[in-house]
Amino acid sequence: MTATPVNFVDHEKFFDCVHCGLCLSFCPTYVELGTEMDSPRGRVATMRALQEGRLPLDAEVVRHLDLCLGCRACETACPSGVHYGELIEGVRPYIEEHYQRPPLERFKRQAINTIFPNPLGTRAFAFLLKTGAALGLGRLARWEKLPEQLRYWFGLLPEPGGVTAATLLERYPAIGEKRYTVALLAGCVMPAVFGATNEATVKVLRHNGCDVLVPREQGCCGALLLHGGDKKTALDLARKNINVFSRLDVDALIINAAGCGAMMKEYGELFKDDPVYHERAERLAAKMKDVAEFLGSIPLQNPTREVRATVTYHDACHLAHGQGVRQQPRTLLQAIPGLRIVDLNESDWCCGSAGTYNLTETEMAHRLLNRKMDNIQATDADLVVAGNPGCLMQIRAGLQQRGLATKAIHMVDLLAEAYEDNA
Ligand code: SF4
Ligand code: SF4
Missing domain, CATH: 3.40.50 (Rossmann fold)
Known part of the structure; x- marks a missing residue:
């Protein structure tokens, strides 16, 4: 079955892909599922066929594109300079405009798109998290009688005190x-x-x-x-x-x-x-x-307060693959007196958070979280540090579910601890 050609992205961008397959082993969904349609090469081919009208926008095509994390690990791996992020972000609005999702799925996505950019929505979201935390519902993540998916959802609730609101001065x-x-x-x-x-x-x-x-x-x-x-x-x-x-x-x-x-x-x-x-x-x-x-990028005012802990560093996809920021956070950690730093295996492998992916693609998000947790657990670290709030929420869910004492903390929170309090 064919469809009409469409134009959701500059067509030449597809020609950068030379089908070499060097990206495949860096793609979390390909490694988990082993299917070409869930690899970067397969998705580039799918999007191109869609744009050229050789494939209809049907449930199968949408499924494989939805499963993409947008982690851009394929961009880092690709020797041919494929701008994968632009391609996938080009096709997503096209899907939302032209594909009729099942009602529940549509509702879920609309709710997410309504809540997050809206200050009232984020406050309501924070209120729900705080209430769940205060009731100690996060602990249900460890109750093995519950289905694993449900335990994962409960794990996304923070521990008491894990939600902090602050309005800054101007x-x-x-x-x-x-x-x-x-x-x-x-x-x-x-x-x-x-x-x-x-x-x-x-x-x-x-x-x-x-x-x-x-x-x-x-x-x-x-x-x-x-x-x-x-x-x-x-x-x-x-x-x-x-x-x-x-x-x-x-x-x-x-x-x-x-x-x-x-x-x-x-x-x-x-x-x-x-x-x-x-x-x-x-x-x-x-x-x-x-x-x-x-x-x-500036001469750092070295922190002076000791922080006695063993830490490991998780590379958020949008920092490592999306912005090429890898060394700077590690250098900052080395500047904190008292820290012992241990390497995290597969540190730049997606944790499954991926924006709101863990709310829409729960099963794959959970699989990737388990992989990340195995690696974190092997470090025996007191703290796992990351530079993205989404990763922190996701990793905290994994820590709660496994009942580990390790804490997940933002890079800058740890750094602030090592500076004397403000004058
Ligand atoms: S996206 Fe890049 S690495 Fe992957 S198949 Fe195409 S050219 Fe090769
Ligand atoms: S963005 Fe991530 S999940 Fe999507 S194709 Fe690239 S490596 Fe795979």
């Missing part, structure tokens, strides 16, 4: 000599669920000579919506942030959530056909830095 002065002025993306989920991490980011930046600006009118960056296929709303949100941050005279725009950073650095590409926003989007994207990337 400006913080540098501690000591001022060397830089930076802006901070506070995010949408971060202020309601990882507020302490935002505060820790401000603390570390101030200790490193930064005046920190946190404009109040900023909002969600749009990454979760873009991954979910709602490109129009994602771009509306991005425009709002471009307006807000472009007005500021700053040396860098700091981001402490890898998923947001990877998407925002692509603002230039996303607005390439928008004559009003393209130039501003490119200029702003050039200033964006993950917090570890920024700290790794």
Whole structure:
């Protein structure tokens, strides 16, 4: 059966793939399932056939494309420079517009797209997490009589105290000599669920000579919506942030959530056909830095407080594969006195979080989490460090489910602990 040719991505981008298959063993879904249609090469071929009208947009095609984590491990592995992220993010809005999902699936995806970019939605989400945590429901993750999937869902609830809300001031002065002025993306989920991490980011930046600006009118960056296929709303949100941050005279725009950073650095590409926003989007994207990337690019004010712990580092996909930030977080860990650092096997293998993937593709997300937990457990570390809130929630679910004493912590929270308290 054939269909009409369509155009969801620049067609030449498909020709970069030379079908060599070197990406296959780096793709988590291919390694788990062993099917060509669930490999990067297979998905590139599927998307190309879809665009050329050689394949209809049916349930099977959508299934294989939905199962892609968007982790971009294939981009790192590909010697031919295939822009896999652009291809998969191009097809997702096309799927959402033209494919009729079953009602429950449609409801789930619409609910996710409604909750996360909306401040009221994220507060309601945080309230649910807090209530679940206060009732100790996370412990049900260890109750072996429950089905494994249900235990996984309960594991996503944090431990009591695991949700911290914080509203930041609009400006913080540098501690000591001022060397830089930076802006901070506070995010949408971060202020309601990882507020302490935002505060820790401000603390570390101030200790490193930064005046920190946190404009109040900023909002969600749009990454979760873009991954979910709602490109129009994602771009509306991005425009709002471009307006807000472009007005500021700053040396860098700091981001402490890898998923947001990877998407925002692509603002230039996303607005390439928008004559009003393209130039501003490119200029702003050039200033964006993950917090570890920024700290790794300046002379670091070394932390002085000892932190006695054994730590291991998990590379968030959107930091390692999406932004190429791998060494800087490790260098920062080495700067903390007292830490013992142990390597994590398959550290850049996706943990299954992948934006909202763990809410829509629970089974695969859980399989990948189990693999990650086996590797974490083998390190015997007290702390597993990552630079992305989604990974932290996912790994915490795995730790709860296995009843391990290891804690999952954001890179910048650990770093903040090693600096003396603010003056
Ligand atoms: S995506 Fe890259 S690595 Fe994978 S088959 Fe195509 S050219 Fe080879
Ligand atoms: S983005 Fe990740 S899951 Fe998707 S094809 Fe590439 S490696 Fe596989």
